[in-house]
Amino acid sequence: MHIASAASRLTLSQLAPGVLQSEIRAMSVECDRIGGINLAQGICDTPVPAPVLEAAVQAIHDGYNIYTRLDGIARLRNAIAAKQKKDYALDYDPESEILVSSGATGGLHAAAMALLNPGDEVILFEPFYGYHAATLQSLRVKTVLTPLAEPDWTLDTDALRAAITPKTRAILLNTPANPSGKVFTLAELQVIAELAIEHDLFVLCDEIYEYFVYDGARHISPATLPGMRERTIVFSGFSKTFSITGWRLGYVTGDARWLGAMAYFHDLTYVCAPSAFQHAAAAGLEQLPPSFYMQLAADHQSKRQRILSALRDAGFEPGVPAGAYYVLAGANHLPGKTSAEKARHLLTKTGVASVAGSAFFRKGRGENLLRFCFAKRDQELDEACARLRKL
Ligand code: PMP
Numbered sequence: 001m002h003i004a005s006a007a008s009r010l011t012l013s014q015l016a017p018g019v020l021q022s023e024i025r026a027m028s029v030e031c032d033r034i035g036g037i038n039l040a041q042g043i044c045d046t047p048v049p050a051p052v053l054e055a056a057v058q059a060i061h062d063g064y065n066i067y068t069r070l071d072g073i074a075r076l077r078n079a080i081a082a083k084q085k086k087d088y089a090l091d092y093d094p095e096s097e098i099l100v101s102s103g104a105t106g107g108l109h110a111a112a113m114a115l116l117n118p119g120d121e122v123i124l125f126e127p128f129y130g131y132h133a134a135t136l137q138s139l140r141v142k143t144v145l146t147p148l149a150e151p152d153w154t155l156d157t158d159a160l161r162a163a164i165t166p167k168t169r170a171i172l173l174n175t176p177a178n179p180s181g182k183v184f185t186l187a188e189l190q191v192i193a194e195l196a197i198e199h200d201l202f203v204l205c206d207e208i209y210e211y212f213v214y215d216g217a218r219h220i221s222p223a224t225l226p227g228m229r230e231r232t233i234v235f236s237g238f239s240k241t242f243s244i245t246g247w248r249l250g251y252v253t254g255d256a257r258w259l260g261a262m263a264y265f266h267d268l269t270y271v272c273a274p275s276a277f278q279h280a281a282a283a284g285l286e287q288l289p290p291s292f293y294m295q296l297a298a299d300h301q302s303k304r305q306r307i308l309s310a311l312r313d314a315g316f317e318p319g320v321p322a323g324a325y326y327v328l329a330g331a332n333h334l335p336g337k338t339s340a341e342k343a344r345h346l347l348t349k350t351g352v353a354s355v356a357g358s359a360f361f362r363k364g365r366g367e368n369l370l371r372f373c374f375a376k377r378d379q380e381l382d383e384a385c386a387r388l389r390k391l
Contacts, residue, residue: 015138024130024355027343031353037376037384039307040343040353044325044375046243046299049292055283056247059276068275070267071259072100072251076278079285080251087210088221090229096256099263100278102270104208104250107235107262108135109269111252114261115202115233116141120169122204123160127153127328127360129178132206136172144168145362151319153180155188160195170202171195176209176219179328179360179371181321183217193225203228207236208250209324211293214301217322223253230255233262238281240325240375241296247277300325300374303381307374310385316370325375328357330368339367346370350387 027040071077077094084090092098101107108131116122118140124132126145133143146163149156160171171192175184184192196203203222210219223232237250250273252262304320307327311318317330336342339356347353357369374381 015140024359027347027353027355030344030347031351034347034351036347036351036353037380037387038353039372039374039376039384040355041373044240044243044245044373045377045380046375047377048243049284049288051287052242052244052280052284056276056280059279062279064276064279066275068100068272068278070272071098071263072273073275073278073282076100076251076282076285079282080253083285084253088224090221090223090253092253093256097253097259099252099259099266100273101235101237101250101252101266102273103239103248104206104235104237105131105135106248106266106270106273107237107250107252108132108204108206109139110262110266111204111233111235111254111258112136112139112141113265114258116169119167121165121167123163123168123171125155125173125177126362127177127180127357127366129174129206130359132172132174142167147365148180148182153177153182153319155184155191157191160192164195164199164201168199168201170204172204172206173222174206174208176212176217176321176323178209178324179326179355179357181319181324181326181328183213183219183323184222186220189220189222189225193222193228196231197227201231203232205232205234207234208240210236211241211296212300212325213297213323214304215322219323230257233258238284241293242281242284243375244277244280247274247280249273249277249281303374303376303378306381306385307372310388311372314388314391318372325373327372327374328360328369329372331370332368334370337367339369342368343370346391350391352384352387 031038077098081094121142126147233254239245315333334342339358343356354370357366
């Protein structure tokens with residue numbers, strides 16, 4: 001007999017009510033509904049480099065359709081090790097210090113599972129990338145937001161120092177950063193490194209936009225600073241560099257002491273990263289010349305200029321990103337009390353989807369900002385710019 005009870009056990013978890021559809025995805029859905037141009041999601045629909053695309057098809061034909069070793073195929077781990085050595089003079093053992101992951105996203109999740117306990121505090125810089133905060137919170141890790149100083153989002157050393165408590169276990173960093181386009185300077189990274197060493201903290205660094213740097217800016221990995229290799233976990237991937245966001249392929253590098261546990265947790269969720277695509281990414285790393293990466297930056301610098309100019313013409317006050325492929329723009333002139341209202345207004349008026357700035361800040365901040373992604377094919381970007389100018 002069913003006994004009615006006030007306290008049903010058919011409930012969502014304590015965490016679940018906080019996990020709402022992200023505003024970014026909500027804008028994409030609305031944009032699709034009205035047939036607009038989506039500058040909201042960082043989906044980067046520029047073409048996949050030919051060697052990568054062809055190697056993926058070939059790998060499927062060649063039968064690479066089964067599970068791989070839990071930390072990825074040797075060929076790709078070797079290629080990632082060679083890349084880190086060439087780009088940053090960092091030495092990682094492909095046997096024990098590289099995890100091929102299901103995107104940088106899967107990499108962060110595995111890293112957090114392996115290193116952090118519920119109740120631990122992790123410092124994030126604000127504006128932050130929503131997945132970083134939500135991933136940690138979903139593991140019951142407390143995120144502590146440290147604002148970067150406007151207008152250029154420079155590091156506020158005092159704010160960072162003040163955010164560190166006895167419960168702090170890690171600083172999570174994204175350079176070049178989404179959504180601000182900030183590229184942390186050597187001096188800033190030295191401050192972060194100094195505090196991390198002084199307080200014995202991990203530094204988790206999302207370097208997915210490493211090749212998207214403009215005006216001569218240089219990406220520096222905190223792992224390269226003295227005393228930092230053992231405590232820095234880099235997570236990155238191929239989504240952006242090879243325009244393969246849907247393939248779900250990334251990697252984590254770090255000291256062998258930590259990597260085994262990360263691979264264990266990654267295995268529990270994903271078993272392995274997509275097999276055929278691992279071969280494709282390896283082919284890309286092996287075959288694409290340095291000019292590919294330079295062209296990638298040059299192409300996006302030109303896209304950045306086009307969107308900046310259109311945004312200014314349309315009355316926005318855009319920040320100039322030094323890296324990544326987003327512009328955060330002030331939208332004082334748009335009606336609406338919140339940035340979500342402003343984004344909806346812009347979508348209705350122009351058919352251009354952006355993301356409400358509030359998605360990247362604590363409650364009450366970012367309400368005047370909209371984020372625009374400019375990693376779009378030129379034709380689509382130009383159409384979006386033309387529509388913005390008609391505002
Ligand atoms: N990190 C940052 C900062 C991003 O902006 C994104 C894409 N929006 C990701 C990670 C996602 O990377 P991946 O596709 O490798 O999971």
